Amino acid sequence: MSWWHTILPLGITVVAVFVPGAVLARCAGVRGLTLAAVSAPLTVTICAGTAIVAPRLGVPYTPVVVAIATVIVALLALALRVAVLLRRTDLSQARSWIRPGATRSTARDYPLVGDPRVTGILIGLVSLVLPLYIIGLRYVRGIGKPENISQTYDNIFHLNAVQTIISTGNGSSLTLGNLTPTSAGFYPAAWHDLVAVVAELTGASVPLAVNATNIVVAALVWPLACLFLVSRISGGRLLPMMLTGVLSAAFSAFPYLMIDFGVLYPNHLAIAMLPLAIGLVVDVLDVGSFRPESVLTSGLLLVLMLPGMALAHPSVVVALVAFVFPLVLAKLAQQLIRAARGSVPRRRAIVWAGLTVLYVVAGLAVWIVARPDPSTYTWQPVQTAAQAVGEILGAAPMFAPISWLMLVLIAIGLYSMLRQRRQWWIFGMFLVGSALFIVASSMPVGDVRSFWTGVWYTDNFRLAALLPIVTVPIVAIGAEFLVRHLVTDLRRLLERRAARQPVAPAGDRSRVLAGLQERPGIVYGSVSLALVLIIGVLGQNPSLEVRQDSLIARYAMTSTSPLLDSDERALLDQVDGLVPAGEQVLANPRTGGALVLALADRRTVTPHVAGQRSPAEQTIIDHWDEAAFNTTVCAAVRDENAYWALDFGSREVTAGQHPYPGLNHLEGTPGVRLAAEVGHARLYELTACRA
Incomplete structure (x- = not known):
């Protein structure tokens, strides 16, 4: 089978991954980028939740049952919207929840003003189609043939778990265990539940369903989650959104690492959703540059997606707890400053101080409870702290070749954040992710290393895969800073040259100046778009080639393949x-x-x-x-x-x-x-x- 024959199964996979969640989100009043970003995570929750409930009702877990569950929860969401509308006397307030989506900042990028429809097409092409093409192509090349399997130990369980769900009609995370009745127990099965639905809908083999699902998760779910997070930081401006799209495909640590090492397919799914969860927390805490009209809707979406993420892999929820800590501190600082200035009552600051303490206590409890048995902490440190820092700054963890472009963008992004002195929680989140990786990869074996990284089995690879989540906002900020300054300098240079043209007729000089001043969207928008594309091309660095080559070796079917020759x-x-x-x-x-x-x-x-x-x-x-x-x-x-x-x-x-x-x-x-x-x-x- 060639990849051309998988176009229909891949299309059905996109439908299976996005449509159930999109129906639920739309009935909840969600639109635009938020609708696109939350659809897949909500589908994961629907599938994993249905798989748990169905056996208790005596019905098999099938796509039909998932469809019925989707209709039920969507109708409940719609009924809740109507109830809110009827209970509120002020319809203008009710409308804020019924039709959410307004932003704190809707200002467009200066270099990209012009026809909104053209702008929308450009954003869609650059922000989503490019990472879809780049990541999808690398996955196709890495996997080789559509029905190839990863020749790794973990794949014995993952492939058989999917077929077990299809054969038995039971995909409950509470009983999947080790796939036999005598060893039934908890195992997070959200990824397996999703793949089982894809396999049954497409009629594809389990290996093809696995590969199709992973491609859709990596090439669509991941870029959309990154776009959502950065939109909360940038206020939805166009330039950083396009840059985020191309840069989401420039990390070797994710998504590629999780289908290479392990393989860790459940982590692959859960991590792809993590930027979205962080973005929703930004909305709820109101510490970003993008304010939805309804915090209630953002909070509801967060609550709805968390079960799916937890049932994909619980360790990623623990990572969310860690990454959100700087946001909670930012909210507390915001309230303390406002209380000192008299713009909010002091009791509000006191309440937030109490909530912060409660968050720390609850977070530590989750951190301790979620850790597996210490006997599973088998991964050893592999480098010095200095080497780990270098890998973080070069966006090249686990001995990948350094990405010089990413190094420059990270440096510029950090400089830009420190200079502007706002949204410093982004830097705090980056420090948290970096610290966890440094501890796992360089700290000597002991209680401290086990306490902080035991949730991930002290595994360097799992923590390396989390680094792109905390790095995406920084490289987007750095790339925007760089492009804006280059375009601004170009504009000034062209205007000075046009004004000083000694031999050109006055009419020609006037036309040049008029073109620059009256239609900046065409001139400078084209330059900005070209720079974005250049950054996207340069972002395809040697570390990605190394990871792709590793995938090729991992999925190759030969006479000496380690798992199945x-x-x-x-x-x-x-x-x-x-x-x-x-x-x-x-x-x-x-x-x-x-x-x-x-x-x-x-x-x-x-x-x-x-x-x-x-x-x-x-x-x-x-x-x-x-x-x-x-x-x-x-x-x-x-x-x-x-x-x-x-x-x-x-x-x-x-x-x-x-x-x-x-x-x-x-x-x-x-x-x-x-x-x-x-x-x-x-x-x-x-x-x-x-x-």
Whole structure:
């Protein structure tokens, strides 16, 4: 299959990811950029919430059930709007919630004034289409073929979890666990729930649905979230919005790192939504340059999207708690200053002081409770603090080549913020993100490092992926500062030259001056747009090429692929025609055999490396090859319908050897028949227990 054949599945994926949330948001009165940005996160909440509720109601989790849930919550949102309208006597006040969207600052950029329709088209093309093209193209090149899979340990679980949801109709995060009834428990399943909906709507294989969903999240959800956050900082001005669009595709740490390392698909989804959550907090606290007419709507949207983000990956909610802390301090400082000046009552400042203390206490509680067991803190420091600082400033964490453009833009952005002395919480947020990465990547192993970064398993990669969230506003500010000064200097230079033209006829000089003064949008808007495009091109730095090359190696299907090689994949393609539906297959998951569930839709005794086993399952794992002479084996085999086994050799995706005793002696064993083989990969049937 070529990528051209995936155009329809990709289009359906966009619909599946955005439409449910868009219906809910529109019924809540949301419009414009906010509508576009919140749609996907609200869809995630709808899918994850429906997956939890559906089993309790005795109905399967399917796209139809998700559609019904969407209609229900959308009608509730609409009813709430109507109730607000009816309860308020002042309709002008009610309208502020019914039709939100006004801004504190609607001033347009001087270099980009002109026809609003043309301006809107330019913004759409540059801000969204360019990152869509750039990120999408890099994902396509990195993944290779549409149905390639990441050859990594975590992918055993992720692919099988999606197929488990499709097969069982149960995608509840409360019970997904390790994919077997005996190991049911909590696992954040929002990403898996979303991919399951995509797979069922498109009819695509699980690998294709996974890749399509990840592309849509990276190329659409992420840039929209960045645009929303920067709009709150810039007041919705056009130039920083366009710059944000092109620069959102210039970070190697996100989105690319999360589908390369791990793979960490749930983090990939949750982090893509994080800038939106921060932007909504900016609205609620009123510390930005963009004020929606209704803080209530922004708060409601934040409340609605947080469950989806938490059920994608809880650690990203903890990151939100940390990144929002400077915003809370900024709000407190704002109220204290206003109280000192007499513009607000002192009791309001006292209330905010109390709320700040409450936030710190609650935040520390979340920080402590959300940390996993310390035995999972296996990641070690990898560099010095000085090296970590250099990687942060060069937008090149985890040993990627430095991006000189990003280094310059970060420096200019920091200078611009310090000079203007406003919205300093942006700098505070940058310091928080940087400090977490420095602690994880350079601080010696100990209690301090574990306390601050244990939520992320002290994993440098997870914290590196958070750096673009706190860096996007700074590079947007720096790029705007640079472009504005270049355009302003160009305008002055052209005007001086036109005025001093000694030989040009007066009429020509007048026409030049008139063109510069009367139609600046055409002249300087074109220059600004050209500079934005140049920055976008220069932003595609060597660190992105390194990450793309790493993706190519990670997703390549070869005869030596670490998880599932070409022989093994070819054999799995035959399994559904050989193994009857309802019968199980025994396989060592570390050799890739467990992917018979995701790729052939056949149940396996071991769908994941981890997980508790029932006595019958353990008997099969340890003694399957002894069925001809061990009388206890056939009883277990019949209980589990486990008449088949895959032998993919001893090469495992992780270091070391973890043999499955029941697979040790299959060739030539009495009562075991070779059913199919491709190269070294073999499928066996246990005929000894068929009688």
